[in-house]
């Protein structure tokens with residue numbers, strides 16, 4: 359079996375059509391979109407058209423609401439710092455305990471700088487304490503930020519309902535949604551919501567790494583994160599990365615066209631993988647229990663065995679998966695998302711995220727289901743928790 363790539367929440371393969379669409383903008387159409395001669399015209403038009411495509415992808419009311427950035431982390435930093443800078447009298451922030459590090463660590467830093475942060479928890483299924491979030495609102499709340507889909511468990515948070523409820527109480531509080539793991543996996547229609555700011559990242563939906571976008575609802579005041587030239591209407595300085603912008607637009611079109619596939623075929627394969635592992639591996643427990651999940655993700659704990667060892671054995675079989683978000687794998691800290699869900703230590707360290715894409719095949723899923731019991735059996739033999747494991751495997 360060739361490579362089985364089940365780590366699509368970490369990054370995705372660039373789609374062939376995306377790569378093809380980008381090529382002319384590295385060579386023939388290399389002009390700077392801000393220049394006035396004919397050569398630049400193609401680049402300028404390409405950025406304009408790409409903005410329209412991304413606006414359509416996100417259901418924005420107007421392409422002017424889309425700002426191109428370098429990644430999801432930049433989009434989040436731009437949204438959050440930009441809102442706080444124009445609301446300097448407000449010192450309260452509401453967010454969740456399960457955000458991606460690009461949001462979580464920014465708020466931890468802001469806490470050290472004098473902001474008051476209300477951290478909203480989740481239950482054992484991964485669902486958010488929305489009552490607690492609304493109770494935390496005060497006149498001083500500058501921003502509420504909740505991700506749309508969790509990168510580790512796939513749990514979807516009802517961000518439009520949250521935005522609506524927040525705006526009813528506090529119309530001036532801004533809502534930022536990290537939409538990086540939602541874009542391309544579930545329908546998004548921002549014009550029908552009260553969400554002010556929404557970040558995405560191209561490399562999560564088959565565009566290259568190093569390109570992202572921030573949706574800024576018309577009328578939302580925001581200070582720029584990068585100050586310099588007049589690009590992106592002065593909201594984000596720096597010469598536009600034309601080939602990557604074109605690539606992200608091509609990827610967005612493909613993702614929109616295959617959304618039904620994502621919701622049916624990918625989900626069917628994810629469910630098959632999940633059921634197959636849970637049925638064949640006795641110490642496997644499902645961590646991603648919420649009924650509301652993106653179709654491509656499952657997170658499974660393997661009791662009393664070490665996650666990093668599982669990953670190494672999977673790697674030996676040509677299977678790529680992850681033991682947490684890509685940004686924290688490589689650290690020995692167990693996942694903050696699973697800890698927030700109260701996952702017991704017995705499976706916390708042995709939890710694996712499998713994330714599929716529309717390029718995942720049934721053959722690859724069958725192969726993974728077949729390999730998992732063999733790998734876990736090997737690791738069970740060398741686990742120091744023999745007594746506990748005997749109970750599970752009896």
Ligand code: PLP
Pocket residue numbers: 367368428429430431432458460505507508509536538539559560568570683684
């Ligand atoms: N937000 C979420 C939910 C993510 O999963 C990621 C990346 O894994 C990011 C933000 C950061 O995106 P980028 O890698 O483009 O900075």
